[in-house]
Amino acid sequence: MxxxxxxxxxxxxxxxxxxxxxxxxxxxxxxxxxxxxxxxxxxxxxxxxxxxxxxxxxxxxxxxxxxxxxxxxxxxxxxxxxxxxxxxxxxxxxxxxxxxxxxxxxxxxxxxxxxxxxxxxxxxxxxxxxxxxxxxxxxxxxxxxxxxxxxxxxxxxxxxxxxxxxxxxxxxxxxxxxxxxxxxxxxxxxxxxxxxxxxxxxxxxxxxxxxxxxxxxxxxxxxxxxxxxxxxxxxxxxxxxxxxxxxxxxxxxxxxxxxxxxxxxxxxxxxxxxxxxxxxxxxxxxxxxxxxxxxxKSKWPGRFELLSEDPVLIIDGAHNPDGVEALVDSINAFLPDQKICFVMGVMKDKDYHEMLKLITPFAESFITELPYAARGLDAETLKKEVASYFEGSVETAASVTDAVTKALAHAKEIGVPVICFGSLYQVAEVSRLMTTIQADNK
Structure with a gap:
């Protein structure tokens, strides 16, 4: 075999x-x-x-x-x-x-x-x-x-x-x-x-x-x-x-x-x-x-994990309302009084409406993406859902890496932290992208 x-x-x-x-x-x-x-x-x-x-x-x-x-x-x-x-x-x-x-x-x-x-x-x-x-x-x-x-x-x-x-x-x-x-x-x-x-x-x-x-x-x-x-x-x-x-x-x-x-x-x-x-x-x-x-020595990737300090980029696998509540608690603890550029991708079967109600008060902007084609909610549909709860800027991206690249450029320009959340499926892709970027910058 x-x-x-x-x-x-x-x-x-x-x-x-x-x-x-x-x-x-x-x-x-x-x-x-x-x-x-x-x-x-x-x-x-x-x-x-x-x-x-x-x-x-x-x-x-x-x-x-x-x-x-x-x-x-x-x-x-x-x-x-x-x-x-x-x-x-x-x-x-x-x-x-x-x-x-x-x-x-x-x-x-x-x-x-x-x-x-x-x-x-x-x-x-x-x-x-x-x-x-x-x-x-x-x-x-x-x-x-x-x-x-x-x-x-x-x-x-x-x-x-x-x-x-x-x-x-x-x-x-x-x-x-x-x-x-x-x-x-x-x-x-x-x-x-x-x-x-x-x-x-x-x-x-x-x-x-x-x-x-x-x-x-x-x-x-x-x-x-x-x-x-x-x-x-x-x-x-x-x-x-x-x-x-x-x-x-x-x-x-x-x-x-x-x-x-x-x-x-x-x-x-x-x-x-x-x-x-x-x-x-x-x-x-x-x-x-x-x-x-x-x-x-403990490690547990993808859970409010800091991948970059300048600009701040955090990846979090929060994919349900309880996970987003925990994410909100962490934002209040580690990034108090800061607005966040959120990169978000989510599965179709998750309660993303409740997730958005919880997270949008902390948003400066959103970039939506599709983390997993077989089960994921497409980026355009998610954009419309975000817009029903949030009046600020909401963009779509062709891929997870494209979304993070856009978010990093935006973060460097105006000085906001970036948090990527909504699904565990995108954690590895974001981590690999940041490893490549950091290696290229050495």
């Missing part, structure tokens, strides 16, 4: 037309020898913030000396980004080998697995083959019936920010979505929850108590009972913040530096540190030094 055949395999099935459930995934993993049963996991769910949380955790755990696997989705540029170990992506050769192995197992099943199920099976098999000490596992969508939920009880699970996304599958209220995310809760596993609305916390707490109460009689009396931890914003003390990073204390962790920007990252890092505390109490030692160095 060559590289193209591997990628074709991984994108061959359409989850929207597949029967929802875990039986297919359980059968696939059993055909592969159930590698997930021999691994230890930290399982992360949520609408927004779970990817950043996973990345920070991986960096800290690697620094602490653990061979740490990381599984995320989607990728921004190369498919290999989804499966990595200690910061190194799976090689093309290993990806081909894993694809062939999983495909062979899938052919024995009565029902064809979805592409996400196949990819998840590949990741779990690869982590086992490489004898990972710990695996940081990001939920794809929801939680209860997500392919990643085939794992046994993790050491710690976490549920990050809950928002209204994938409502056609997960439900149309915060409480319904929270219930689906809470499906990753398993007996005996600690749970860290990002502090958020009371109704969401109530749903998650009820599920946690129910799961652990039902199984209490079956657990070893000597084992440490599962603990529920809600992050505490009141205990986070911000010392300084700039486009270079954020310095803060949280609970017993002091003088930490986080290079990831975005006001919301302080909530995410609070959850990370509470997870680390749970691991320490479970006998998995992570030193303060590993926390300090691991956080300082």
């Amino acid at each position: 060559d590289w193209n055949e591997a990628i074709s395999l991984l994108h061959g099935a359409d989850w929207k037309h597949a029967k929802i459930g875990l039986e297919r995934m359980k059968d696939l993993m059993h055909a592969l020898g159930d590698p997930q049963e021999k691994l230890r996991f930290i399982h992360i769910a949520g609408t927004n913030g779970k990817g950043s949380t996973c990345s920070m955790l991986r960096s800290i755990l690697t620094e602490a000396g653990f061979k740490t696997g990381l599984y995320i989705s989607p990728h921004l540029d190369a498919f290999n980004e989804r499966i990595s170990m200690d910061g190194l992506d799976i090689s093309d050769e290993d990806l081909r080998l894993m694809a062939a192995r999983v495909r062979e197992a899938a052919l024995k099943l009565k029902e064809e697995p979805t592409d996400f199920e196949l990819i998840t099976a590949m990741a779990l098999s690869w982590f086992k083959e490489n004898n990972c000490d710990l695996v940081v596992l990001e939920v794809g969508m929801g939680g209860r019936l997500d392919a990643t939920n085939v794992i046994p009880s993790p050491i710690v699970a976490a549920i990050m920010s809950i928002g209204l996304d994938h409502t056609e599958v997960l439900g149309d209220t915060f409480e319904k979505i929270a219930s689906e995310k809470a499906g990753i809760i398993k007996p005996g596993a600690d749970l860290v929850v990002l502090d958020q609305t009371e109704s969401v916390i109530d749903v998650i707490t009820e599920t946690f108590n129910t799961v652990n109460h039902k199984k209490a009689d079956l657990c070893d009396k000597e084992s440490t009972p599962a603990k529920l931890v809600i992050t505490s914003p009141a205990e986070l003390k911000l010392h300084s913040r700039s486009l270079k990073g954020q310095c803060f204390d949280y609970r017993d962790f002091k003088d930490l530096r986080l290079p990831l920007l975005g006001a919301y990252q302080l909530g995410n890092v609070s959850a990370v540190l509470d997870i680390i505390s749970c691991l320490n109490l479970r006998g998995i030692p992570v030193s303060d030094e590993a926390v300090h160095i691991g956080l300082a």
Whole structure:
């Protein structure tokens, strides 16, 4: 099987037309020898913030000396980004080998697995083959019936920010979505929850108590009972913040530096540190030094990421109203009282009307573009939508790179920052453009 055949395999099935459930995934993993049963996991769910949380955790755990696997989705540029170990992506050769192995197992099943199920099976098999000490596992969508939920009880699970996304599958209220995310809760596993609305916390707490109460009689009396931890914003003390990073204390962790920007990252890092505390109490030692160095080395591209300082260009993957609310918070924190030239591209199925209501008060101008032809909203249609909320200048561009080039020229002329947002699909293209521009300017 060559590289193209591997990628074709991984994108061959359409989850929207597949029967929802875990039986297919359980059968696939059993055909592969159930590698997930021999691994230890930290399982992360949520609408927004779970990817950043996973990345920070991986960096800290690697620094602490653990061979740490990381599984995320989607990728921004190369498919290999989804499966990595200690910061190194799976090689093309290993990806081909894993694809062939999983495909062979899938052919024995009565029902064809979805592409996400196949990819998840590949990741779990690869982590086992490489004898990972710990695996940081990001939920794809929801939680209860997500392919990643085939794992046994993790050491710690976490549920990050809950928002209204994938409502056609997960439900149309915060409480319904929270219930689906809470499906990753398993007996005996600690749970860290990002502090958020009371109704969401109530749903998650009820599920946690129910799961652990039902199984209490079956657990070893000597084992440490599962603990529920809600992050505490009141205990986070911000010392300084700039486009270079954020310095803060949280609970017993002091003088930490986080290079990831975005006001919301302080909530995410609070959850990370509470997870680390749970691991320490479970006998998995992570030193303060590993926390300090691991956080300082953390990277998570495409989330309020500074790509240029002169002029300021920030790329943000905000693609739903909750993501744009977080972007607005970051604009207020890092670019107060400044009007922004926005480069915007969005998918047709996103709530771009609500996104525009939130973002237009901060706009100096807009340049619209098409980030992904198959699913994207065309630039002219988006221009008309923007104009219904914003009276200033709105231009279209023939491509993402053309839009960013126009925006940079405009920014240099009048001295405004540029923020490109609306879709994760455009992050890699913008990053490559800026790398080329900066190399040419050296």
